[in-house]
Amino acid sequence: MNFYLLSVIKAAVVVGVLMLALLYLQWIERRVVARIQVRLGPNRVGPWGLLQPIADSLKLLLKEDLIPPGANKALYVLAPFLAITLSLISISVVPFGPRVTVAGVPTWMQLADLNVGVILILAISSLTVYGVVLAGWASNSKYPLLGALRASAQMISYELPLGLTVAAPLLMSNTLSLRGIVASQAHYYWGFFPAWNVFRGPFPQLIGAAVFTVAAFAETNRVPFDLPEAETELVAGFHTEYSSMKFAGFFMAEYSNMITICCLGTVLFLGGWLPPFPGLDAVPFVGPLFWFLLKTGVLLFIFMWVRATMPRLRYDQLMRFAWSFMFPVAMANLLITALLVAWVG
Amino acid sequence: MTAILFVLFAAVAIVCGINVVLRKHPVESALALIGTMASLSVIYLQLGAQFIAAAQVFVYAGAIMVLFTFVIMLVNAGAEEKSRGAWMARLAGGPLLVALIAILGFVVWRAFPGSEGVTFGGYTGGTAENVGRAIFTTYLLPFEITSLLVLIAIVGAVVLGYKELD
Amino acid sequence: MPQSVPLAWYLALSAILFTLGVAGFLFRRNLITMFMSIELMLNAVNLSFVAFSYHFKRVDGQIFTFFVMVVAAAEAAVGLAIILTVFKNRATLHVDEVASMKN
Numbered sequence: 077m078n079f080y081l082l083s084v085i086k087a088a089v090v091v092g093v094l095m096l097a098l099l100y101l102q103w104i105e106r107r108v109v110a111r112i113q114v115r116l117g118p119n120r121v122g123p124w125g126l127l128q129p130i131a132d133s134l135k136l137l138l139k140e141d142l143i144p145p146g147a148n149k150a151l152y153v154l155a156p157f158l159a160i161t162l163s164l165i166s167i168s169v170v171p172f173g174p175r176v177t178v179a180g181v182p183t184w185m186q187l188a189d190l191n192v193g194v195i196l197i198l199a200i201s202s203l204t205v206y207g208v209v210l211a212g213w214a215s216n217s218k219y220p221l222l223g224a225l226r227a228s229a230q231m232i233s234y235e236l237p238l239g240l241t242v243a244a245p246l247l248m249s250n251t252l253s254l255r256g257i258v259a260s261q262a263h264y265y266w267g268f269f270p271a272w273n274v275f276r277g278p279f280p281q282l283i284g285a286a287v288f289t290v291a292a293f294a295e296t297n298r299v300p301f302d303l304p305e306a307e308t309e310l311v312a313g314f315h316t317e318y319s320s321m322k323f324a325g326f327f328m329a330e331y332s333n334m335i336t337i338c339c340l341g342t343v344l345f346l347g348g349w350l351p352p353f354p355g356l357d358a359v360p361f362v363g364p365l366f367w368f369l370l371k372t373g374v375l376l377f378i379f380m381w382v383r384a385t386m387p388r389l390r391y392d393q394l395m396r397f398a399w400s401f402m403f404p405v406a407m408a409n410l411l412i413t414a415l416l417v418a419w420v421g
Numbered sequence: 422m423t424a425i426l427f428v429l430f431a432a433v434a435i436v437c438g439i440n441v442v443l444r445k446h447p448v449e450s451a452l453a454l455i456g457t458m459a460s461l462s463v464i465y466l467q468l469g470a471q472f473i474a475a476a477q478v479f480v481y482a483g484a485i486m487v488l489f490t491f492v493i494m495l496v497n498a499g500a501e502e503k504s505r506g507a508w509m510a511r512l513a514g515g516p517l518l519v520a521l522i523a524i525l526g527f528v529v530w531r532a533f534p535g536s537e538g539v540t541f542g543g544y545t546g547g548t549a550e551n552v553g554r555a556i557f558t559t560y561l562l563p564f565e566i567t568s569l570l571v572l573i574a575i576v577g578a579v580v581l582g583y584k585e586l587d
Numbered sequence: 588m589p590q591s592v593p594l595a596w597y598l599a600l601s602a603i604l605f606t607l608g609v610a611g612f613l614f615r616r617n618l619i620t621m622f623m624s625i626e627l628m629l630n631a632v633n634l635s636f637v638a639f640s641y642h643f644k645r646v647d648g649q650i651f652t653f654f655v656m657v658v659a660a661a662e663a664a665v666g667l668a669i670i671l672t673v674f675k676n677r678a679t680l681h682v683d684e685v686a687s688m689k690n
Contacts, residue, residue, distance in 0.1 A: 196478075
């Protein structure tokens with residue numbers, strides 16, 4: 077099977093699974109948040125409420141699709157497309173597993189392995205600011221504009237700690253390609269302890285992983301950093317004037333960003349598709365995928381857990397937190413990692 | 422395949438470049454400039470400059486143009502009104518531009534007649550490792566000076582925008 | 588269509604983009620659009636550098652591109668701060684009206 081056909085099949089599979097995941101991530105989130113808040117969550121539509129996302133999608137599809145008067149029509153329609161397209165692109169470089177042989181064809185469980193894969197993900201996540209900014213600008217109304225300016229200032233401020241904490245495991249893994257980063261974590265200490273980047277010398281990236289998680293909350297506009305789209309503060313922030321499928325576009329883009337950042341965190345800090353103890357991924361093709369999904373699922377659960385638990389930060393508290401605390405901590409983490417890698421390696 | 426991709430993205434870059442110059446509203450110019458930078462990034466990939474292509478999207482399209490878009494939205498000046506330029510500019514502007522591009526094009530065509538063409542994969546030295554090694558060994562002094570320059574620029578920008586809270 | 592693209596085409600694209608940047612800088616009267624034309628010129632020059640880096644099979648062209656990007660970022664920061672100050676004082680972005688030091 078030639079390269080192009082194989083790539084198309086892989087892309088179709090990944091996009092299909094991702095779309096399904098987006099749909100049901102919303103259901104999972106609503107149930108998890110509900111249980112943490114001692115209530116049940118949606119459980120009427122279908123068994124355990126499993127048809128709830130489909131009902132929601134139908135409702136959103138059938139809503140009136142309006143464009144506010146005075147809005148810049150082209151940008152207004154472009155913004156949700158941009159948001160969701162950019163957030164889906166970064167999935168293409170994430171490795172889901174090792175080299176497998178599917179129907180006699182050897183291939184990697186990854187759409188494309190770029191030499192500069194990590195920079196691509198960072199670059200695409202810095203482009204997602206445009207979806208927010210253009211949405212707020214094009215709506216021609218004050219709440220969206222304020223929400224958009226705040227959201228974009230927040231997103232670009234937290235890109236710095238995100239980038240710095242991403243750079244530290246790169247120093248330890250000595251490569252920018254995501255496949256290489258997973259491969260560099262593939263050995264085991266003392267025969268059984270996994271050498272994931274959070275655990276391995278010369279500097280275990282525990283602080284780095286924590287700062288990465290917090291910066292990920294801010295990058296994806298999730299609680300406690302969701303002031304720009306909070307209902308009680310700014311009506312609905314930058315997507316106030318959006319309805320029906322365009323609103324669904326922003327919604328999907330937010331979940332898709334969450335999934336991408338959790339996948340990146342898994343690959344960089346938790347060892348990607350590697351099992352915690354040697355030999356546990358003996359089943360080909362399903363074993364590594366199971367471990368990858370488990371680790372990403374844990375990170376996503378942390379996102380939802382924090383959403384159900386923490387109050388949101390005020391805007392000036394949020395910005396001060398980024399510049400006075402996260403940025404120095406991330407820099408210190410990078411400095412210490414660099415010094416130790418240079419000294420030991 | 423390389424040729425088709427180059428022609429496609431070069432056309433996108435030129436159309437976006439013309440839009441940057443001709444649009445009346447600054448936001449549309451900014452979006453066109455982002456389009457130019459993105460298509461140039463693809464062309465850099467063809468020329469084997471992987472790190473520079475990623476950095477182009479990361480730095481130019483993801484940071485500098487965000488700054489531009491921010492300022493345009495903060496200023497909120499709206500579309501530019503037509504201005505009566507000097508009659509000399511309108512008379513001699515067009516022909517002088519054509520002359521400029523003709524001279525540049527002539528130099529370019531004469532200077533590299535029979536060089537080997539560009540193929541994707543013809544130069545694999547543009548990896549992050551190579552660029553990093555060169556920056557930190559041969560070009561270390563310019564790198565440090567550039568870092569100082571950026572620091573000065575940041576301090577200058579803060580000073581310019583500083584508002585006394587009185 | 589030749590299988591490999593002659594280097595002159597890349598340089599010609601760089602020349603066209605540079606000329607467009609020059610045209611924008613000289614003919615537009617909005618401060619921010621003039622600034623964006625400068626960025627377009629810098630991008631055209633970056634393309635030339637990368638094309639020559641391919642031609643001579645050295646990485647030095649790309650190093651210079653890197654420095655041009657960094658300097659463009661610094662220049663954009665300061666330039667936009669200046670534009671904001673001008674707008675705060677004059678309430679206009681039209682460069683012909685910021686001419687009080689003339690004559």
